[in-house]
Amino acid sequence: MRLKKFCMMFALLLAAAVNADVKVSNLFSDNLVLQRDIPAPVWGTAETGEKVTVKIGESEASAVADEKGKWMVKLPAMKMNATAQEMTISGKNTLTIKNVLVGDIWICSGQSNMEFGLGSCNAKEDVDSANLPNIRRIKFNHVTAGRPGGDVPRKWDICTPQSAGGFTAAGFYFARKIQKETGVPIGLIDNNWGGTRIEPWIAPCGFEMEKNLANVVADVKKREQAYSTELVKALDPLEKWIPEAKKAAATPGAELPPMPPLPNSPYNESSFPSSIYNGQICPIVPFAIKGAIWYQGESNGGEGDEYYAKMRALIGGWRTVWNQEGTSKDFPFYFVQLANFQQPSESPMGGDGWARLRMAQLKSLEIPNTGMAVAIELADANNPGDIHPKNKFDVGERLALWALAKDYPSTVLRTGGKAADLVYSGPLYKSMKIESGKIRIEFESTGSGLMAGKKEGRNPTVEDKDGKLKRFAIAGEDKKWVWADAVIDGNTVVVSNPEVPQPVAVRYAYSMHPAGCNLYNKEGLPASPFRTDSW
Structure with a gap:
């Protein structure tokens, strides 16, 4: 006592x-x-x-x-x-x-493709020229926790040729584009963790918001209860061990008896719901921010609509806990649709790999004040099996287009005109209409027109005037998919195949690696993969 x-x-x-x-x-x-x-x-x-x-x-x-x-x-x-x-x-x-x-703060979160450093992008010229004192970042360690709390383990870095290689590459290109166009200082909260799922990043209140995730909430409570039960059981042998350990400690030369094992908290797991939110996001709440950019999904790659529910929980939860004032309450949240990966599939039906998850990401544009950078053609051409495409330049710049147009609309661009007038997205599926054995697809974000494009590395997309659109598939009521002819007609695409005289559905680039998909707007931004069916 x-x-x-x-x-x-x-x-x-x-x-x-x-x-x-x-x-x-x-x-x-x-x-x-x-x-x-x-x-x-x-x-x-x-x-x-x-x-x-x-x-x-x-x-x-x-x-x-x-x-x-x-x-x-x-x-x-x-x-x-x-x-x-x-x-x-x-x-x-x-x-x-x-x-x-005093400027703008952007959280850069997600898994390894957001964490991927500029120094690993074969971009020596960008690193060597990164004397950008008005861009700063703070990098987070990988931390899980059972309860919100803790502090930030590191300090702010100024962007220099010596430090830039460690910056999140996607975040660097995003910040560089915005800072050059606006002159506003940019602070990046480099807060990510390779290989992680979306669930550990979601705030508990985010899960509570989504009825479709009630099973996740129930499983968390079940795991917490099981852990508490095991912890209580472990206390008896621990109490018996303490006097034995004290006696041994007081005896010169005596060895301490082995300490009885304690159960492992599920919150020590980097995959456990809210564990990374508690450890890495809570320490920065309620630090005032402009918005967030997000590159994640590979570790949830087999999911479909359930990932959309998780995106709603993630974004809604973060906005709730930040609780910022005025229009910044629903701060902008821009994300990357997963890039092509692995060897191409020649099946017109598609649906393999990350195809369904990309549809959930596309659907996430329904969440207010969000934007999506399409990366469907950015995998390394000679190494499609690399899950970390080196071209983070286009990723960051495409994210920045959304931010410039939506969050810096009055900026006068270096090329002339206002940011509000930027074309910030590639074509996005809007609707379909069946016409005499063909299907006409209408798009949003067509910019100054549609085109078949060629994209090589970081070079700007160029129009392939003699090229044909690829990776369109069509099916009738029998649900048998075949490759289709696709022709640009104004701001629409007309899709057909004589083998399908009564078509009912179209899919575009709907596979893990839709090699050759080439629908762009004339501003050089790629169309998102899409499907018109729900089969």
Whole structure:
């Protein structure tokens, strides 16, 4: 009992010593970028009852540390500022954060194709020229947790030729495009984990929002209960071990008896629902952000509509926990549709590999304030079995087109015109109409017209004026698929095959690797794979 009291007193004294000085989350370090135009939360710890004041430029806010020693202020909305400033956090002591810019913060999340570094992209020229002081990033370690909490383990980096190789490549090209066009400082939260599924990134409230994911919620509760039961069972042998261990420890030369094993928490698993959300996303909430970009899906590759429900849960959950003010509440969320992968299939029916998941990603455009960069032709031509296409240039630039058009509409582009007028997407399936043994497909996002295109590496897409559209399939009521002739007619495509005199459905690029798919708009952006049927 005396030992227990001593430990409690020591813990309280230690906590008091820890909280005596004002501290701030590691997220607020030198080279920080703060979000412009909306209130910017700043938080940390101090002695209970201590007043803490945060100041940067003309913006200032104060708060009092609560009974747990925690404090948070919200700096008033600030205008964009590319001139370095100092931010001070003052109480009994003063902290100074140096070289702070005010611009836009973008979360870069997902699995390995978002984590994939610029230095691995065979892009030496881009790395060597990456003297971009108005682009910064903070990289996250891989962390799981059973409950929300924790702090950020690293500091902010300025983009230089020495640091750029470690940046998320997709995020780098996204930020470079936006920063060059707008002049706004960009901060990237490089928060991703290769090989992970979508479920561990989803907030618990996100799962609760989606009735179609009730089975996931039920399984989580079942696993948590099983873990609690096993933990209780493990306490008896642990209590018996403690006095034996103490006795051995007090005997010179004696070996400690082996400690009884404890059950492993399911939240230690990187695949367990909400485990990465707790460990990697919670530490940055409610840091003010502009939006998020997302490249994930390979580890959920066998799914279809259920992935759409998970995307709704992911986006809805993040927007709920951030709870930003005004129009930033439903912050933009732009994602990448999975690239082609593995060897091509010659089956006109398709449906293999990631085909169904890409349809779920396409359907995710129904979620408000989202956008999708199509990457269906970006796999390395000589190595289609590489799950990590090196061409992250087009990935980042296609994501940036969505952001420029939607979030920076008044920007006057270097090439002339306003960002609001950009064509930001390739053709997207809209509707079909059966006409005399043929099917006419209508599209959205046709830009200045449709074309058969050629894309080689990072080079711009060029029109193949003598080329024919490929990877269109057609079927009748018998559901037998055959390859089809597809002809551009204005902003539509007319699909037919004499073997199918009464067609009812069309599919385009609906396979794991639809080699040769070549429908683009004349701005050089590829059409998304699609299907008109639900068979």
